[in-house]
Amino acid sequence: MNELQFLTWVRGPGLDIAVGIFVLGVVWRLFEIYSLGRKKDLSTPRHAAGASGLHTVFRRSLPPPGMLKRSPVSYIGGYIFHIGLAIVVFGFAPHILLVTNLTGLSWPGLPSQFVDLVAVVTMAAMVVVLVDRINKPAKRFLSTFEDWFTWAVTFLPVLTGWMAVQHLLLPYTTMLALHILSVEILLVVLPFTKLFHAFTLFGSRWYNGRANAQRGVPV
Amino acid sequence: MSLDAIPIHVIDPPSAEPGLSGNAPPLLRELSELAKRLLASGETSAIDLSALPLTPADLAWLQDTLGAGEISVSLQANGESTLNETACPGIWWVTHRNEQGAVTSQFIEVAFVPELVKAHPEDVKNGQEYLELLISDL
Amino acid sequence: MQGPLIDTLARQGITRRTFLKYCATLASMMALPPAAGRAMAEAMAAARRPSVIWLPFQECTGCTESITRSHSPTLEGMIFDMISLDYQETLMAAAGHQAEEARHAAMKENAGKYLLVVDGSIPLGRDGAYSCIGGRSNVDILKEAAEGAAAIVAMGSCASYGGIPKANPNPTGAVSVSDIVTNKPIVNIPGCPPIPVVMTGVLAHYLTFGSLPELDEKGRPKAFFGETIHDRCYRRPFYDQGKFAKTFDDEGARMGWCLFELGCKGPVTYNACATVKWNGGTSWPVESGHGCLGCSEPDFWDAGGFYKALSVPADPLRIGAAAAIAGAGAGVAVSFANRAKKNVARQTHETLTVEDLEK
Structure with missing residues (x-):
């Protein structure tokens, strides 16, 4: 198999399989999670200002008082790499073209030099976050294989994509194929790992906020 | 159908021509070395300008800086070629063009006389034989 | 006609200076140092015309058309005449037994020294019966001719990588020259058709240095196939700015914006079209408003559609x-x-x- 055949495979059957598993996994997990149901809370709801599901969805996006100082890397690094990922994934013209092709939705892209810069910043932030996880004993103790694995499958698409654009290490064709392959791996593992937070994040915040609001506690 | 019927927009070439890349000034140093070598050993050399990452602005700057000398040779061979001495004697700006006038290659040659200007002994011999022929026809 | 090349050229009214100028430009194009141009001119002027045997297999004659026509009034074309082309079915006057005899005579006289040019792929299905010349299968003729060749030039994508005959489902079992011949130096000059100057450049290199130029891992001369179309494209700045033509006749297309979204394969295609151009430097596909098909890459025919952008699925998602x-x-x-x-x-x-x- 030469590199163009490799590229054609990852663009063709490979993508088909990866998207298939992704869709299957996402639908399955969402059904599973939301069909669990909760017992009806029969207690009288207490009302408190700022206590509701919606409030929590937003409040949890901000560090609690004092936490930013205690754990700046987690918050700042985390913010940078999440926003960076969003810009790279949704701002790069070839990515938009893929979404357009799959869904018909389209929006203007960002200049490739800017996306390039953001990719570098994103990777730097991810490396800093990883080093922090290794260095802090508590974080290291709490880390399992899944944490290291999900970090890697998130990092690789950015790295290979950036290397393809920059023509580093391997010919562009091979690198592009590896980039698409790494994204396919990400798609396959996303529904079955903690990366599923991309889908459950706001739902679980709402649930927690709602449950606490019943008790009159704004969290 | 005339050409006007086709909706073609003619766009001015990008006004912001890529500026100076900074790759041209070091060439002056290299030329100086090559000229020194020419003086010391008589060894001629050339720099292939199309093999270097030079922008049009770089080339213009280089041509401007080197200036124009006393001799300019033009050669009609499968399109025009110009071999112009720069303000530094021994440094020649050589441009080859094809029949359509497009530049096919560009060199800076460091030599007392550019290679192409010299007549080859074989050709001189042919010329001399031709002269003999002319004389015998007198 | 067996004297040094320069005498033959002189008879055609080509002066030594014209020849020197040509060699200087050729050397520049092949990214050789300027001194190589002069060495090239000297060696080539003195060189005897090498015997060249050109074998056509499963092909469309497009490669021959490209070589003979595109540069016909210029030196490349004439140099091409200057090689002793001893067998070329399309161009030779002889036919039938005479033609076969000419080939055998050339192979015998120049055993171990001739240059073998092949265009077209070689079918292996049904013992090679899909393509025969004079009652013999292509694979048979190729093996025989390769035996005494000094080097082999695989002209065009079919000879280099199998090309269109090899496209899915490959009914004739087509393969490339390098799939059959493994004990001879082979240079691949892919393209559908290949650029004429690449062919003359390889020939000039062979005449001058007695060897084939430096090749990449796919057997292509690095001087011409070292960079992608995309990297050398004059429309590249538009790609970087995110300005794309969405259809072949929209505002973006008229403004000459990047053709990536219209399926241009420039980013994954290694060739010299963007710099050498076509038809004597007149234009090239992207300049005339159509994306690159990637015709010089292996299996370009099956690479997911000419009009599909590289970043979109090659096939519709079914599952x-x-x-x-x-x-x-x-x-x-x-x-x-x-x-x-x-x-x-x-x-x-x-x-x-x-x-x-x-x-």
Whole structure:
């Protein structure tokens, strides 16, 4: 198999399989999670200002008082790499073209030099976050294989994509194929790992906020 | 159908021509070395300008800086070629063009006389034989 | 006609200076140092015309058309005449037994020294019966001719990589020259058709240095196939700015914006079109408004469609909808199982009575 055949495979059957598993996994997990149901809370709801599901969805996006100082890397690094990922994934013209092709939705892209810069910043932030996880004993103790694995499958698409654009290490064709392959791996593992937070994040915040609001506690 | 019927927009070439890349000034140093070598050993050399990452602005700057000398040779061979001495004697700006006038290659040659200007002994011999022929026809 | 090349050229009215100028430009194009141009001119002027045998197999004669026509009034074309082309079915006057004799005579006289040019792929299906010349299969003729060749030039994508005959489902079992011949130096000059100057450049290199130029891992001369179309494209700045033509006749297309979204394969195609151009430097596909097809890459025919951008799926996604249904099914099944588990748990709790506690 030469590199163009490799590229054609990852663009063709490979993508088909990866998207298939992704869709299957996402639908399955969402059904599973939301069909669990909760017992009806029969207690009288207490009302408190700022206590509701919606409030929590937003409040949890901000560090609690004092936490930013205690754990700046987690918050700042985390913010940078999440926003960076969003810009790279949704701002790069070839990515938009893929979404357009799959869904018909389209929006203007960002200049490739800017996306390039953001990719570098994103990777730097991810490396800093990883080093922090290794260095802090508590974080290291709490880390399992899944944490290291999900970090890697998130990092690789950015790295290979950036290397393809920059023509580093391997010919562009091979690198592009590896980039698409790494994204396919990400798609396959996303529904079955903690990366599923991309889908459950706001739902679980709402649930927690709602449950606490019943008790009159704004969290 | 005339050409006007086709909706073609003619766009001015990008006004912001890529500026100076900074790759041209070091060439002056290299030329100086090559000229020194020419003086010391008589060894001629050339720099292939199309093999270097030079922008049009770089080339213009280089041509401007080197200036124009006393001799300019033009050669009609499968399109025009110009071999112009720069303000530094021994440094020649050589441009080859094809029949359509497009530049096919560009060199800076460091030599007392550019290679192409010299007549080859074989050709001189042919010329001399031709002269003999002319004389015998007198 | 067996004297040094320069004499033959002189008879055609080509002066030494014209020849020197040509060699200087050729050397520049092949990224050789300027001194190589002069060495090239000297060596080539003195060189005897090498015998060249050109074998056509499963091909469309496009490669021959490209070589003979595109540069016909210029030196490349004439140099091409200057080689002793001893067998070329399309160009030779001889036919039938005469032609076969000419080939055998050339192979015998120049054994071990001739240059073999091949265009077209070689079918292996049905013992090679899909393509025969003079009653012999292509694979048979190739093996025989390769035996005495100094080097082999695989002209065009078919000879280099199998090309269109090899395209899925490859009914004739077509393969490339390098799939059959493994013990001779082979240079691939892919393209559909290949650029004429690449051919003359390789020939000039062979005449001058007696060897083939430096090749990449796919057997192509690095001087011409070292960079992608995309990297050398004059429309590249538009790609970087995110300005794309969306259809072949929209505003972007008229403004000459990047053709990536219209399926241009420039980013994954290694060739010299963007710099050498076509038809004597007149233009090239992207300049005339059409994306690159990637014709010099192996299996370009099966690379997911000429008009599909590189970043979109090569094939339509088929299993997405089925996967959604299967996912929903699995989800529902799991939730029923979970609910059953909960019920069991609840019931186990409910059977906890005072009697149980007092035991």
